[in-house]
Amino acid sequence: MSAEIPAWDATKGCTAVGKHSDKAREVLLDAAEELFARHGIDAVSNRRIAEHAGTANHSAVAYHFGDRDELLRLLLTRHLPEMNRRRMELAAALPEDAEVRDLLACMVLPWIEYLASRPVPSWHARFLFQVQSIPSMSEILKSATVNNTEIESLIQRLQKALSHLPEQVVKGRSLVLGPMVLGISASYEERIQNGENEPNWAGVGYFFVDSCTGMLTAPVTHPDDFISFPNTPYLI
Template sequence: MGQHSDKARETLLDAAEELFALHGIDAVSNRRITEHAGTANHSAIAYHFGDRDELLRALLSRHRGEMGKRRLDLIATLPDDAGVRDILACMILPWIEYLASRPMPSWHARFLFQVRSVPSVAEVLESSLTANPEVEALIHRMQAALDHVPPEVVRGRALILGPMVLGVCASYEGQIQNGERIPNWRGVGYFFIDSCSGMLTAPVTHPEDFITFPEGPYLL
């Protein structure tokens, strides 16, 4: 793909992420995306991505390589007996650092918040989170470190934490854009690590009285 085509593709991704973040996934048409991107070619989405699902997959996988590299660097420093907090740092910090690196205004957290709230794109989100051996390995290490907590409780807590973390990040991203917050994503990341660690390791007072959840993404 040529340089011009690459730039056109990135412009479409930028436009789509912003519109999806502000208006929701199902409320934004391909035509609206192309117009927001400044192109008169209303078939540009089909040309560059094929269909809406492939556009969403491209957005979800965007810059995953740099996040994956950072995660590998963190994993390399983990001791064999790493605790929950250190494992969480490997899962959370690469994403938080990516949000911190985005140019202003950024839309990524709000885009992901919209994605998670729309059943029609749930399958796209699920497929974007699979086949990641580093994350899978971290999840197994997390489960081993939480062997004192019933697996069903661990999963239920993780499925609560995911939307919570994403919702806070989406709100924080909007507050930064509106001038209501001075950006401190690093502080946000460590707040999440401490908070999630506390919830995951909390004692279980009623082992047979927990909420069950359908399958879903682990944390983020």
């Protein structure tokens, strides 16, 4: 029997960029995220970000963030504190021998709940979709997501729950899941903006949980015939 997952507390869905953040920095981050999502990372200049944020100071990005890498790092990490708190909350409610589905819910649902908490239009999933498509972003992405103890703890528990399957098969399947979840989330985010879908992020979240569970736990018919991937950072 799957453990019951506590309800999401919408009051925890606020963004955070650090104790020294201010309104000007937040406006610039929002402007950058939108432009990156719409046009790609390399196609958007710092000056264009400043203009989109409504400031006449074309050096505002350099003033507030120092350089482009720091701007991107903050865009990648500003949502992580509340997501990690949510993951800890969900994981704490599970038994030690939690099922694969419940462990995956702890990983996936905080990401989906964050997207659901964003105003429409939201841009975060599409921004991350742009990031993961650019090889030069890999080091920034890696530095922004290392030492995520909540994720690492859940991965260890998942590995234990899937220990009856070949390790490389589990690894290969796991590395398929991130791009799948991200790509569908980005597409759904766009369809909501275009009025093609009424927002139902909860349904999307549980669809992902069920689909990922099925992929990870499927029978292995050819244990030595699998697709291997290099190690990649976590996107959600």
